[in-house]
Amino acid sequence: MTTLRTPDPPVAPPAPAARGRRGRPAGRRRKSQPEAFAFLTPWLLGAVALTVGPMVVSLYLSFTDYDMFTSPKWVGFGNFTHMFTEDDRYLQSVTVTLIYVLVSVPLKLTVSLLVAMLLNTRRGANGFYRAAFYAPSLLGASVAAALVWRALFMGGGPVNEILAFFGWHTPSWVDDPQFSLASIVLLGVWQFGAPMVIFLAGLKQIPAELHEAAAIDGAGAFRRFRHITLPMLSPVIFFNLVMEAIHAFQAFTPAFVIGGGRGGPADADLFYTLYLFEVGFQDFRMGYASAMAWVLLVVIAIVTAIVFRTAKLWVFYDDAEDRK
Amino acid sequence: MTVLPRSARSFGWHVLCLVIVAVVLYPLVWLAFASVKPPDEILSRLALLPTRFVFDGYTKGWEGAAGVGFGRFFLNSFLVAGLSVAANVLSCSLAAYAFARLKFRFRGALFAFMITTLMLPYHVTLIPQYVIFQQAGLVNTFVPLILPKLLATEAFFVFLIVQFMRGIPRELDEAAIIDGCSVYRTFWHVVLPLSKPALVTTSIFTFIWTWNDFFTQMVYLNDTEKFTVPLGLRLFVDTSSESNFGAMFAMSALALVPIVLFFLAFQRLLVEGVSTSGLKG
Numbered sequence: 001m002t003t004l005r006t007p008d009p010p011v012a013p014p015a016p017a018a019r020g021r022r023g024r025p026a027g028r029r030r031k032s033q034p035e036a037f038a039f040l041t042p043w044l045l046g047a048v049a050l051t052v053g054p055m056v057v058s059l060y061l062s063f064t065d066y067d068m069f070t071s072p073k074w075v076g077f078g079n080f081t082h083m084f085t086e087d088d089r090y091l092q093s094v095t096v097t098l099i100y101v102l103v104s105v106p107l108k109l110t111v112s113l114l115v116a117m118l119l120n121t122r123r124g125a126n127g128f129y130r131a132a133f134y135a136p137s138l139l140g141a142s143v144a145a146a147l148v149w150r151a152l153f154m155g156g157g158p159v160n161e162i163l164a165f166f167g168w169h170t171p172s173w174v175d176d177p178q179f180s181l182a183s184i185v186l187l188g189v190w191q192f193g194a195p196m197v198i199f200l201a202g203l204k205q206i207p208a209e210l211h212e213a214a215a216i217d218g219a220g221a222f223r224r225f226r227h228i229t230l231p232m233l234s235p236v237i238f239f240n241l242v243m244e245a246i247h248a249f250q251a252f253t254p255a256f257v258i259g260g261g262r263g264g265p266a267d268a269d270l271f272y273t274l275y276l277f278e279v280g281f282q283d284f285r286m287g288y289a290s291a292m293a294w295v296l297l298v299v300i301a302i303v304t305a306i307v308f309r310t311a312k313l314w315v316f317y318d319d320a321e322d323r324k
Numbered sequence: 325m326t327v328l329p330r331s332a333r334s335f336g337w338h339v340l341c342l343v344i345v346a347v348v349l350y351p352l353v354w355l356a357f358a359s360v361k362p363p364d365e366i367l368s369r370l371a372l373l374p375t376r377f378v379f380d381g382y383t384k385g386w387e388g389a390a391g392v393g394f395g396r397f398f399l400n401s402f403l404v405a406g407l408s409v410a411a412n413v414l415s416c417s418l419a420a421y422a423f424a425r426l427k428f429r430f431r432g433a434l435f436a437f438m439i440t441t442l443m444l445p446y447h448v449t450l451i452p453q454y455v456i457f458q459q460a461g462l463v464n465t466f467v468p469l470i471l472p473k474l475l476a477t478e479a480f481f482v483f484l485i486v487q488f489m490r491g492i493p494r495e496l497d498e499a500a501i502i503d504g505c506s507v508y509r510t511f512w513h514v515v516l517p518l519s520k521p522a523l524v525t526t527s528i529f530t531f532i533w534t535w536n537d538f539f540t541q542m543v544y545l546n547d548t549e550k551f552t553v554p555l556g557l558r559l560f561v562d563t564s565s566e567s568n569f570g571a572m573f574a575m576s577a578l579a580l581v582p583i584v585l586f587f588l589a590f591q592r593l594l595v596e597g598v599s600t601s602g603l604k605g
Contacts, residue, residue: 032427040419042475050477051444053452055444068458133348139580143576144580145351147576148573151358151367157367190348253538273447277542293448296447296448304443
């Protein structure tokens with residue numbers, strides 16, 4: 001896998017431009033190959049017409065009132081001030097989403113790391129367990145899985161019954177403002193397989209000698225975990241943290257389905273993207289929805305930046321292979 | 325500290341793993357059985373196994389809604405997912421080849437830009453994109469779902485294929501070029517065939533993600549005729565009456581079948597793809 005990291009400039013002789021090789025001087029290497037743009041055209045078109053262009057337009061729209069039928073009306077920072085000072089449902093969606101991110105991401109990463117450590121052995125049937133744990137990561141994002149989840153957590157459903165068997169009588173999870181969000185968090189955690197597989201790959205990279213040497217020196221399992229596994233795994237933890245957080249901010253399907261399409265009991269499942277969808281595509285307040293999208297972008301950028309900044313403090317890179 | 329004999333520890337390990345398997349797979353097993361239970365048993369009896377097998381849910385659910393059968397929804401979903409796979413494989417491998425092998429100005433900057441778009445929330449481009457497709461009269465067609473893929477907007481896959489292509493020895497395509505192959509033929513006959521594993525991974529994930537996609541399809545499709553499977557299932561979102569449970573779970577189970585089949589067929593490759601590239605499920 002190390003070959004995947006080959007540096008850009010070729011070590012071998014420079015790739016010849018166009019057809020045939022006429023011994024071009026090495027100095028002309030920086031010139032563009034005409035074919036490059038043929039290959040890049042679809043991507044460039046997409047980048048301009050579907051990414052950069054729309055981004056500029058949505059930034060503009062975020063300062064307007066726009067309903068798609070009449071032309072946009074400039075309102076300055078009106079959308080943003082309305083959002084943070086007058087729109088209770090917006091603030092509710094921010095709260096719900098933040099709780100979801102702050103609870104589900106650490107929980108999911110903890111579970112996936114623990115299970116990955118459990119699977120990091122040479123025992124038989126390992127592949128089977130790994131596959132079984134990974135399956136929900138593929139299925140869990142679907143409407144079908146969310147419908148199942150809703151039924152499992154309904155009043156009188158299996159979860160109620162099983163918990164009651166252990167003496168814990170819970171209300172109908174999906175209809176209770178507090179439990180409802182918890183059921184969505186659990187649906188997220190259920191999909192721990194993808195980060196688990198990435199953790200497992202990371203764990204396999206940690207040289208066994210490190211653990212052996214520490215064990216000989218008398219370090220117990222917990223200390224080895226704390227002082228060897230965690231630091232050696234920190235780049236992978238970092239990667240998973242960033243990716244999972246970005247995903248969690250944008251969660252939509254489970255909230256839509258479990259909240260019955262309208263944000264759940266007392267708006268307890270009103271996720272950010274759900275409210276954005278409602279504002280944009282049911283009320284056709286496209287300007288306001290664009291403003292919401294930009295706030296989301298800025299928040300994700302800030303969170304990512306913070307994680308990257310603090311990474312210096314807790315992410316350990318082996319000097320030998322300075323990655324990233 | 326007592327040291328258990330190896331076999332006992334191994335046994336304990338298997339027990340623990342199997343308990344987790346049971347918890348993790350319970351919802352899926354539950355669904356499979358719920359889809360063949362009599363509706364009044366689905367929530368009221370905890371036992372997984374039904375007292376008798378009933379397939380009414382499947383026949384009733386298959387009738388669909390508003391005169392459009394669920395078969396149609398499946399057909400639409402397969403069409404969208406199939407075209408998305410073709411579009412993604414083609415466009416992303418073209419862009420990836422340029423980034424991995426060709427020289428052009430601003431290559432570094434453009435590559436960095438592409439990586440940044442990986443983190444971009446889809447919502448910042450959503451509304452203008454919607455307006456564009458609306459003006460072009462393409463809302464309520466499959467074009468808005470497929471065209472972005474034809475233009476390689478899914479940077480994840482471009483990145484995945486770039487990384488893979490960089491691992492292919494350069495000598496191979498250089499040899500082809502020395503033998504007089506054009507850049508295009510080198511791409512088509514040398515690099516592309518060698519990139520097959522990355523293309524297969526791209527196809528599988530594109531299929532599954534498109535199959536599961538709900539948000540985009542809900543935004544762009546509003547005729548029942550055009551509905552895909554997730555939109556068909558959406559009709560059940562408001563149902564809380566038990567009479568509809570049979571149909572709801574039968575169709576949910578069917579909706580998951582293609583993913584389960586894909587998973588069983590490509591399980592190894594999928595898991596490997598995740599661990600080497602950090603792809604999410």
